Amino acid sequence: MELASKSQNLFNVYLRLRPPYPGALQTERILDVEAAADNLHPSHITLNPPPDRRRAIERFGFTQVFEEDASQLDVFHCTDAPSLIEGVLAPHGGDGTDAVVATLGVTGSGKTHTILGSRNQRGLTQLAVDVIFRSISDNMVESAQSPTLDSLQACDASESTLVTAPYFLDGMNGDIPQGTYRGSGGSRSTTPMMGESTFSSQRRTLRRNSTLLNSLPYSPDVSDFVVPCDPAAEYAVIVSMYEVHNDRIYDLLTPASKSAANKDYRRPLLFKPTELSPDRKVVAGLRKVVCTDVREALLVLEAGLQERRVAGTGSNSVSSRSHGFFCFEVKKRSFGWQNNSWTGSKLTVVDLAGSERARDAKTQGATLAEAGKINESLMYLGQCLQSQSEVSAGRANVVPYRQCKLTEILFSNSFPSAAGSYSHTPRRNPQRGVMIVTADPLGDFNATSQILRYSALAREVTVTRAPSFTANTLAPSPTVSTHHTRPFGNAGFGSVRSHFSPVKATDERVTMEIAALEIARMSEEIEQLRQEIEVQSEARIIAEAHLLSTEDRMIDMEAAVREECALEFEQRLAMELARFKASMQIEKERHEEHWDRKVDILERGLDTGFEEDFDKENVLVENLTQEVERLRRENMILKRELSNRSPSKRKPLEEREDFVLPSGSGTPKHDSVTSISRKFERIKISSDVGGANGPRSPKKVRRLVARRWDEPDDV
Numbered sequence: 001m002e003l004a005s006k007s008q009n010l011f012n013v014y015l016r017l018r019p020p021y022p023g024a025l026q027t028e029r030i031l032d033v034e035a036a037a038d039n040l041h042p043s044h045i046t047l048n049p050p051p052d053r054r055r056a057i058e059r060f061g062f063t064q065v066f067e068e069d070a071s072q073l074d075v076f077h078c079t080d081a082p083s084l085i086e087g088v089l090a091p092h093g094g095d096g097t098d099a100v101v102a103t104l105g106v107t108g109s110g111k112t113h114t115i116l117g118s119r120n121q122r123g124l125t126q127l128a129v130d131v132i133f134r135s136i137s138d139n140m141v142e143s144a145q146s147p148t149l150d151s152l153q154a155c156d157a158s159e160s161t162l163v164t165a166p167y168f169l170d171g172m173n174g175d176i177p178q179g180t181y182r183g184s185g186g187s188r189s190t191t192p193m194m195g196e197s198t199f200s201s202q203r204r205t206l207r208r209n210s211t212l213l214n215s216l217p218y219s220p221d222v223s224d225f226v227v228p229c230d231p232a233a234e235y236a237v238i239v240s241m242y243e244v245h246n247d248r249i250y251d252l253l254t255p256a257s258k259s260a261a262n263k264d265y266r267r268p269l270l271f272k273p274t275e276l277s278p279d280r281k282v283v284a285g286l287r288k289v290v291c292t293d294v295r296e297a298l299l300v301l302e303a304g305l306q307e308r309r310v311a312g313t314g315s316n317s318v319s320s321r322s323h324g325f326f327c328f329e330v331k332k333r334s335f336g337w338q339n340n341s342w343t344g345s346k347l348t349v350v351d352l353a354g355s356e357r358a359r360d361a362k363t364q365g366a367t368l369a370e371a372g373k374i375n376e377s378l379m380y381l382g383q384c385l386q387s388q389s390e391v392s393a394g395r396a397n398v399v400p401y402r403q404c405k406l407t408e409i410l411f412s413n414s415f416p417s418a419a420g421s422y423s424h425t426p427r428r429n430p431q432r433g434v435m436i437v438t439a440d441p442l443g444d445f446n447a448t449s450q451i452l453r454y455s456a457l458a459r460e461v462t463v464t465r466a467p468s469f470t471a472n473t474l475a476p477s478p479t480v481s482t483h484h485t486r487p488f489g490n491a492g493f494g495s496v497r498s499h500f501s502p503v504k505a506t507d508e509r510v511t512m513e514i515a516a517l518e519i520a521r522m523s524e525e526i527e528q529l530r531q532e533i534e535v536q537s538e539a540r541i542i543a544e545a546h547l548l549s550t551e552d553r554m555i556d557m558e559a560a561v562r563e564e565c566a567l568e569f570e571q572r573l574a575m576e577l578a579r580f581k582a583s584m585q586i587e588k589e590r591h592e593e594h595w596d597r598k599v600d601i602l603e604r605g606l607d608t609g610f611e612e613d614f615d616k617e618n619v620l621v622e623n624l625t626q627e628v629e630r631l632r633r634e635n636m637i638l639k640r641e642l643s644n645r646s647p648s649k650r651k652p653l654e655e656r657e658d659f660v661l662p663s664g665s666g667t668p669k670h671d672s673v674t675s676i677s678r679k680f681e682r683i684k685i686s687s688d689v690g691g692a693n694g695p696r697s698p699k700k701v702r703r704l705v706a707r708r709w710d711e712p713d714d715v
């Protein structure tokens, strides 16, 4: 079973076995490490099925196997972490090479312990950070404040917001109100100096930070360990942290904000190419913290870890429910202020969530659905790891890493960027990857076997003869051990090939041997099918839980949407009603105004017509009055003339016999004139009808007019 050389793999895969849990029950060991030849490190293990299972023995090959007694420092050194760090620091000039260190394993197998350590042991992350800062301490940039910060910000390709570590830690400790970070509004203004926070809050923060630093472990010690750095360059270190949860990316250094429903809300981020990184996808929009010493970096790391999702399950009391990514970008530029452009590489340490079986983890609801997503993403990761070996062996040419966010982030930098497509960006080296698979030799057989199949660089299956059958029929014959080897890969259960070397025996014995092998092969297949059924039922349980939790979410959402719609409907109804009332009021006022105007016009019309008629009639009456006056005067003159002529004898004209009254008149002429005059007086209407009693009302005017037209018969 040949292993591909280290340089051929996108990820070198190591296996670390965890020591037994203190006080754990003594169960059958399922993993055995094979002793290495020639004092080399062991690289192969054997997976033994439990005695009650009639299954083949499987052998797996890794870059190296760490046994239970391996220390954190052993793992740090033997996984080539120092060489990865050297690649990031680029001591011989250039941008350097990105590095990824990740852990993969069943829940509770020791991934977090390996990556982040425990209460009294530092993990690979802390050790790497310590070594990085020690190695560049002489070349560290003098200050992370402006203008260094601004120049770093200008060179950042991931649309992130950079802050200094003191400012970030002040904010995380609550001395700066949430949301006032410079990134909160997308502003890229200069970070406030430390002097901006009050002296007492600085002291409080310092006290808190030093307490936290004192509680962190400092073992194992790497103080005498440095890797070379570029002597002609000054360095700055930028820390960022994020998690992939349910296939979404969330920043761990941006505090969650309260949503309308008073729940913690984090905005998911995108993994995409940007203007400054057109050929490489990056997690865009993170908050990044510029650190100038290891203490700041460790405090930022602790702050980010506080935000990470963990939960207690049946398998692990502090189980990681997301894939955590901790990034340390080492930026460098040549000494001197003339060159303000920063380049560099980054080390990413990844603590993956563990695969788990619903039955063992005893999870339910959202946590079970979460587990489904974790298992799904780990399955895709397994497929990628399997195909990387096939790619290096020339049997495949594609690693299917675009199936989920986890594999996309882990693998997208494993390949050289497309040559010549973006001439203005320098071509970057493919990253170097290390995958540490953790396993519990006393753990669950099925779960462990699944993880090892996914991740091992090589696999070999050994089928043993079915003991009950051979014991009875082949007792005298020597033990026959047949190996079914298959190259690493997912060839499928039915594809196990038998290589049978017949022994020198009778035909019957040969037939029996063949039959025994066939039975063993079929038992193996049955066992594998049984295992597959278990996996499928597990997946079904998780899918059902996912469905249920999705249904619950949908019901909640539907209720919320209904409530929102009803509220909006009521608001709109009230608004429409108010608008309708207002328009009705306006219409009413307009109508009233209209009628007022009409009445006005009518009044004015009536007034004008009446005045005109009135004037005409008054003129007529005046004329008639004058005529009557004239006649009266004439009459008087005539009477006087008459009396002057015969003052004593002559009778008044009316008494004279020759004076004839006009025909039809029963009254004397004098009476008739008087009566006409009186009548005229009666119908004469002065221009101030209504007199001094005030203005005439239109009704009165109308009545007067009516009366006037009633009277001509009398005239």
Ligand SMILES: Nc1ncnc2c1ncn2[C@@H]1O[C@H](COP(=O)(O)OP(=O)(O)OP(=O)(O)O)[C@@H](O)[C@H]1O
Pocket (backbone or CB within 6 Å): 017, 018, 019, 105, 106, 107, 108, 109, 110, 111, 112, 113, 114, 118, 316, 318, 319, 320, 321, 352, 353, 354, 355, 438
């Ligand atoms: N190599 C080891 N040496 C000592 N203790 C260990 C080792 N590996 C794991 N442990 C202990 O086992 C427990 C579970 O380990 P850990 O939390 O690292 O598991 P995990 O694989 O990260 O689980 P999960 O996937 O659920 O997060 C912890 O208490 C840890 O300290």
